[in-house]
Amino acid sequence: MRTKIKNAWILTMNGNMDEYPCGEIVFDEKQILYVGEKSEIQAEVEIDAKGGIVLPGMVNTHSHASMIPFRSLQDDCPDRLRRFLIPLENGAMNEELAVLSFKYAVVEMLMSGITCFADMYYYVDKLAQACDEMGIRAILGETVYYEPTCDAKEAYGGLELGKKYMDSWGKHPLVTLTLAPHATNTNEGTIFQKAMEIVKEHNTILMTHAAEMDYEMKYFKETYKLSPIEWLDSLGCLNDHTLLAHCILANEKDLVLIQEKNAGVSHCISSNMKAGKGIAPLKEMVAKGIPVGLGTDGPSSGNTLELFSSMRLVAQSQKTKHHDRALFPAKEIVKLATIEGARSLRLDKQIGSLEVGKQADLICVSVDAPNMFPMYDAYSALVYSACSHDVKDVFVAGKHLVKDFQPIVNRKKIREELSTSMNDFRRIAKEIEKSL
């Protein structure tokens, strides 16, 4: 099925940053066939964007999509992860809840213009099936953790489980399974090394939380006289198969290492600032050419699974941190949310920009809402004015997954099923809240 979108302000995000203020794009389920001012190619479906902005689908480089049930719970609780989230997850998460939550989250992401995401959670074989059914692109990492988890009775059980899933899942046009050792301070070095070996064999990426927590930094300094990034490097686990989430507390030496070893970073500014953790050295990362994408983090941490508010916050936080309003112009930030995100996931050959031959992962942002007028600069409008509810149409691999603001799946049904399956979760959450 071939689709043509007309009358669009197209931001290609290609190497030249070409844009077509009144352009056309033609694509099918295999690839993009045309991007430019006007195409002679015929298409079965024609869509009038009515001046809306067409850009590559956004790439969410870090999430825990199945954590939907945790949203708006104890948002302002100190040391929330250890005191509240992990006990609740251990007590109340199960396969059914993880899968239903995941489907809900996929709907939310698609409706917000995210067409590809990198996720760390449990039961990833089942989550992969959900992606396959729903048509979204994803890299799903089975979490490896030093204690028993909701899907592994043994410490570090995720390692074997994840490997098994990776072997059985194999190659898929949209979905890649991989391993995600939870964090530098919640895994032994040997576990990281085993995980990296498996990841390399499967040519995927290893995802982990790094340089995120004060107590993590303290632990590594006291135990190894190293930063967590240096520690990962000492294990041979910092390379172009590594994706580091957060890196809030990475110092200059760490950044040089990340750059030299060509690791990627996921910058989760909404989550990091809400938790009061700090503002990662994004300016320095980008200056070094480190592949950096944006991440929403889980819905319990960043709350919304969309990157519009993150783009705006990147501008606000970096300009303020460096006292320079010219820093990170809007165009640079849209790059982070698209092509740079794809690069950090090593998917930039397939997605992240609108170019002939690439996959047709793309979105159309409506300019109908009051906040989207006037528009002199589409990048500025996306970063400073747009919100996720302005996303009108979403395509992944040429398939029309969100049509006129609504997903093609029955989102009401997904929500009802999830809500029903949350009954135990709600009860256990209340019990843990009492003990806070």
Next chain:
Amino acid sequence: MRTKIKNAWILTMNGNMDEYPCGEIVFDEKQILYVGEKSEIQAEVEIDAKGGIVLPGMVNTHSHASMIPFRSLQDDCPDRLRRFLIPLENGAMNEELAVLSFKYAVVEMLMSGITCFADMYYYVDKLAQACDEMGIRAILGETVYYEPTCDAKEAYGGLELGKKYMDSWGKHPLVTLTLAPHATNTNEGTIFQKAMEIVKEHNTILMTHAAEMDYEMKYFKETYKLSPIEWLDSLGCLNDHTLLAHCILANEKDLVLIQEKNAGVSHCISSNMKAGKGIAPLKEMVAKGIPVGLGTDGPSSGNTLELFSSMRLVAQSQKTKHHDRALFPAKEIVKLATIEGARSLRLDKQIGSLEVGKQADLICVSVDAPNMFPMYDAYSALVYSACSHDVKDVFVAGKHLVKDFQPIVNRKKIREELSTSMNDFRRIAKEIEKSL
């Protein structure tokens, strides 16, 4: 006409912070008649909120609503105000454009849940008429400036003009006219004193930009050895008729003065951070009991005329600045956007909370969108998850101005009229851009 809203999660924002997770509210055009769990009062109109959040209409304490044509123009330009905005305003703003832009902005604010705003601009008699027609509550300050402006040929011409408008407009149930000396560094002391005298006679508030700019601070230090706040105080212009926008650079001594003199502050975090100016000492202001509201600033500065993104950014910026995730819990931030905003405008006797006898300025936020589920805490959902497009119904003084996400006015027509009247503006903007 009496209206009842049922099945709502009501946040009263009253002194006890009472909330009713499944409550009812009844009101007419004169006042709120009931807030609680269930009312026996009959009403002509019944609305089922379907679990949505009902709260007081948000109070936008600082804006330049007529600056809609400037949105998304040179957002990342250094020293933008002096190099770009003021030359463009002087060259291209006129009464028709100011009024049409203002109407457009009022639609945007209403649709975003803002029911009352404090504005600084020109042609305020005409803007007041627009408020009267459209039914929104506002305090409109005629700007007083040391150079000729778009509506005054003489330096400081706004002073006489504004006084004339104030005299002729008189008392109005929704709209108050007043004076707004532009900023501490763009007006003589005697002008501030004359303006304060007129403001006191009319029992309104004087609005000005203060402690916002690095060059402003430098000028006052070098010229008077005072901070701009101290300078205002030395003129007798710091009192409970004063509303200071920004105060980013206010120091501890300034804050003590503001507290002692009972002046109000408008905190415009989205605009301030986008401009890289800094994060105002909000924690310290609130600790001192200073009346602080939130402001969007103009659409050229904060870009969107809504307070949801500002609420979220208040949380993110303050928690990060003080490295404390427990600081400014969501409930405190919703207070800033409602009752504290009303207090800073000296309107807290009439609006800002849902209490019997107060004006029925209130909104209903839908929980239908994916980002609004689950919801354990309505404050958290508003601050961390909601966006302006989730606002479903808006009432000002009991009148239903936004129904089921759409304003009762013809917003398409307003946009078309504005767009047509922007032709000269667009041309002049391009000319000035060339000289940057």
